[in-house]
Amino acid sequence: MGDGARTVVDDRMTAQVVIRFAQGDDLARVVEIERASFADPWTLTAFRSALEEERLNFLVATSGDAVLGYAVSWCVVDEAELANLGVVPAMRGQHVGAALLDRAMGDARIAGCTIMHLEVRESNTAARALYESRGFGMVGRRRRYYRHPVEDALILRARLDR
Numbered sequence: 397m398g399d400g401a402r403t404v405v406d407d408r409m410t411a412q413v414v415i416r417f418a419q420g421d422d423l424a425r426v427v428e429i430e431r432a433s434f435a436d437p438w439t440l441t442a443f444r445s446a447l448e449e450e451r452l453n454f455l456v457a458t459s460g461d462a463v464l465g466y467a468v469s470w471c472v473v474d475e476a477e478l479a480n481l482g483v484v485p486a487m488r489g490q491h492v493g494a495a496l497l498d499r500a501m502g503d504a505r506i507a508g509c510t511i512m513h514l515e516v517r518e519s520n521t522a523a524r525a526l527y528e529s530r531g532f533g534m535v536g537r538r539r540r541y542y543r544h545p546v547e548d549a550l551i552l553r554a555r556l557d558r
């Protein structure tokens with residue numbers, strides 16, 4: 397399939413979820429989810445740039461016509477970065493985030509990356525638990541990295557070649 401679509405079968409999901417590459421039509425919904433998820437959200441322009449940048453892996457999780465979540469990552473030489481991940485609040489806890497992260501990690505591995513980095517708010521226990529479940533461990537801290545409210549970022553890293 398040209399849009400990179402893969403169906404995720406997970407008995408904890410209530411609906412069949414497809415992970416595919418994002419398209420222009422998805423952006424308005426992605427921005428809505430982003431605004432519901434972050435105090436300092438990416439703008440529509442930022443997501444549009446991500447879509448236009450071919451080296452970025454911009455994924456969406458969909459069920460029928462509904463966009464449930466998204467992930468933005470990239471792979472440079474052998475190191476990948478997860479830059480953004482969000483799931484619509486009403487669908488959290490149903491393994492949509494895990495499916496997006498698994499796909500982003502798998503795509504980065506296929507692209508030749510051996511590690512993935514990301515940053516997460518120290519207080520973001522849901523995201524930290526998700527990342528820990530996928531093998532991420534803390535390798536650093538950026539003090540006062542986030543705004544609204546000001547908070548440290550933890551730098552996490554996972555190996556992709558295991």
Ligand SMILES: CC(C)(COP(=O)(O)OP(=O)(O)OC[C@H]1O[C@@H](n2cnc3c(N)ncnc32)[C@H](O)[C@@H]1OP(=O)(O)O)[C@@H](O)C(=O)NCCC(=O)NCCS
Pocket residue numbers: 433434481482483484487488489490491492493494495515516517520521522523525526527529
């Ligand atoms: C973080 C986020 C993407 C997780 O997505 P999700 O679809 O709700 O998470 P999943 O259902 O895939 O959870 C996978 C695993 O993560 C952990 N987890 C997820 N949410 C959790 C919570 N609220 N509390 C504790 N652990 C949690 C669990 O280990 C879970 O596995 P389990 O259900 O088998 O126990 C979602 O909460 C979100 O969009 N948050 C706001 C945006 C955000 O913080 N993005 C990350 C920025 S770094």
